[in-house]
Amino acid sequence: MRAVKNLLVLYTGGTIGMLETPEGLAPSGGFESRMRDHFAVMADAPEVTWTLQELDPLLDSANMQQHNWLAMRDAIVDAVRVRDHDAVLVLHGTDTLAYSAAALSFLLLGLPVPILLTGSMLPAGAPGSDAWDNLCGALRQFDHPLEAGVQLYFAGKLLHGCRASKLRSEAFDAFAALPRHRQSEHVAPLPAHLGYQQPRQRVNLAVVPVFPGLQAGHLDALLGSGVQGLLLECYGSGTGPSDDQALLDTLRAARERGVMLVAISQCPEGDVVFDTYAAGSRLRAAGLVSGGGMTREAALGKMFALLGAGLDVDEAEQWFALDLCGER
Template sequence: MPAVQNLLVLYTGGTIGMQMSADGLAPASGFEARLRAQQAEQPQQVPAWTFRELLPLIDSANMSQSNWLAMVAAIRQGVEQGCDGVLVLHGTDTLAYSAAALSFLLLGLPVPVVLTGSMLPAGADNSDAWPNLFGALQALHDGVPAGVHLYFNGALMHGARVSKLRSDAFDAFQVMPRLRQGEHLAELPASIDYRQPREAVNLLSLPLVPGLRAEHLRALLGSGVQGLLLECYGSGTGPSDNAELLEVLRQAHAQGVVLAAISQCPQGHVDFGVYAAGSQLASTGLVSGGGMTREAALGKLFALIGAGLAQKEVEQLFVLDLCGERSE
């Protein structure tokens, strides 16, 4: 793990650089000057860095697929121009979603990408902004493996296995424990590496709840959804006695919609064969996300479907461990 020598700092907005406006805290330009001034007061050794604002700066609650693609383009350009590491400054609300999406959109990238942000703005009393930012810089200086990571509250975490579990504490993010699915990462086809163009995808996650009706699913799928992630009960069960609902899923799958499943349980794992209810659900064409987080499963579906792959190929790749998202 060589130390990063030439770093790109990509500022997307978020709480870390927000300043007060008439409507409350809002993303603000000028963060580079604040960062350089703060660096002069820090004892850490950090890589040489260049700074880029990814405009428009956003509150991460407004994060979209187009923002992810813009990040990928900026990161790819930075690497092509000689950067050997990237630090992304990002809001915390969707930080885990972006870390997961970038984990799959940047498969094969030969340099490390670290995302960080803060619960309180830089400059606020007792803020975690500078500790998080300079902690990430220190980690990159010391050496971080290629791939996408999240640095927060003193910990470097796997980008595709992290979730935000708290809204009001500095240790908001945790790596979710997962059952081991395989010993080796899958060999990556060229069709999904970081140079592959992507397009926006009509994609949605839906938690199963008691009372879910076939007409609910029918209306949702009628909106042109290309991929549907079902958040199932327990080990992958659902309303197996609702023949109409199951038929809606079968018809959607027959029409090319990718159907995937994860567990609603934070430490859950999909194994359709445990219960008959799970087997019935799987018979509609669902593929298992194993123990993936919601963030990882959505990011993976976006990267695969957005690459223009056929339904069958998406399903084949979805069940493979591409970057450690399915393993402990």
Template sequence: MRAVKNLLVLYTGGTIGMLETPQGLAPAGGFEARMRAHFDQQADAPALNWRLRELTPLLDSANMQQANWLAMRDAIVEAVERDGHDGVLLLHGTDTLAYSAAALSFLLLGLPVPVLLTGSMLPAGAPDSDAWGNLGGALQLMATGIENGVQLYFHGQLLHGARTSKLRSEAFDAFASLPRQRDGQRVDAVPARLDYRQPRHTVNLAVLPVFPGLQVSHLRALLGSGVQGLLLECYGSGTGPSDDQDLLDALHDAREGGVLIAAISQCPQGAVHFDTYAAGSRLRDTGLVSGGGMTREAALGKMFALLGAGLDVQAAEYWFALDLCGERAQ
């Protein structure tokens, strides 16, 4: 843990910097001037040097895509390796904040500086906004000392980047890291193929919740769209409609065809244990890999980082089953 001396504030848009328009709140530029004006008036403002970079186009995070994750990753690596920044604070909208935190956790494996994400539920300048509290708290953490890795700061909580979900749509304490069983084997060192310097590309991924009435035609239509990875959100400990042989065959055929298929639990505090029920064992035998107790955000971001690095399905399954940054193990 060390104090950050030369911080980059990477502003991607989001509610924190939005201004009112005739169509409603929308991302707005010029946030550095507003931020400096605010903290210049605070006697106890965090003491560290920082500069702000706007990552264009500024986004409502509801519009966040994989290409934006890659642009954030590139900007962070450039800030560290070319410009000498020893920490990055990323300002982001709350709708997909947990998804970006998880994706960056895997895209920035081995990065030798801390990356902290924050945002707000109300715009800076709005009455009773949480924006300056979240921003000031994040700056204070950077100034006093923070561990390397990707983390999220919100409403006074410092949260693991690959364990956090947005649970509330309006409350200030919108984010939490719920207790989920984590028993994955931690890797001793990040492989060079997954290091933060490794270029990535976009990947065709899909998430499919299991539900009563799921038909094999639904699954085959999704697989027919050319997905490279499918995240299956199963019931409880990893069960699903195991008496539907056509559906099981579709999963098996997709895996044999090179699609990475992983399973997580739909339960907010769940974990996959295929062997608990025969229904789970039959799903596993089609070629599913267990996501253990990972969140949807973590599992999706991990699949993206692995397949986006060009790994084949066997290598991706191997690394998916291990703990790379604390997403599967304590």
């Protein structure tokens, strides 16, 4: 850990830099000059040296997709390896902020610099906005040594990149880090094919909550679209309709043809332990692997990073069961 001397601010869009248009708020360029103008009149402006790069295109984060994660990853790696930046602050919209923090946690494994993400619930310049507080608070984090890896800063809190979720749609303290119920074996040292230098490609992933009335036909239709990985949000400790043989057969057939099947809990503080109930054991027997206490964002980002690296489903499952950066 060391003090930051050459920070990159990567502006991806989001509410923090939005301006009013005839259709409503939309991402706008020129945020660097707005930042510098604001800091010029502040008595206690952050002192860290920074430069700003705008991602093209700028996004409302509701439009965030896997290729945008890869573009962010490429921009961050280039900034560190080619332009000698020793830290990166990502400005991002809040709708998918936790998803991007989790995805980048796995896409940047082994990158030896701190990566921090922040955003705001109201645009900079709007009356009563939280934008400048979050931005200045995030910049001040770099006044002190930070550990390498991805973290999220919001409403005065520094959160683990793979444990954060957006819990509130309007409050300024929209994000919280969910507790870990148990820890898995940690991977050290990290193999090269899981690190930040490993090329990634897009992966066809799907998320489905278990609910009373879920049918095999629902999953058949979804899996028939070429899904490579399915994240099933189960009840409680990892249970589901285990007396529905057709549904179990659908899951088993998908796993046999190479689809990765992962189970997490629908409960915000849930943890999948298949052996607690017979209903969970039958899901495991159908081919599901446990996501432990991982959040939806972390589980999805981890599946993307593993399958996107070209791992087959057996190898992806082996690495999924291990702790790569504190996600489990």
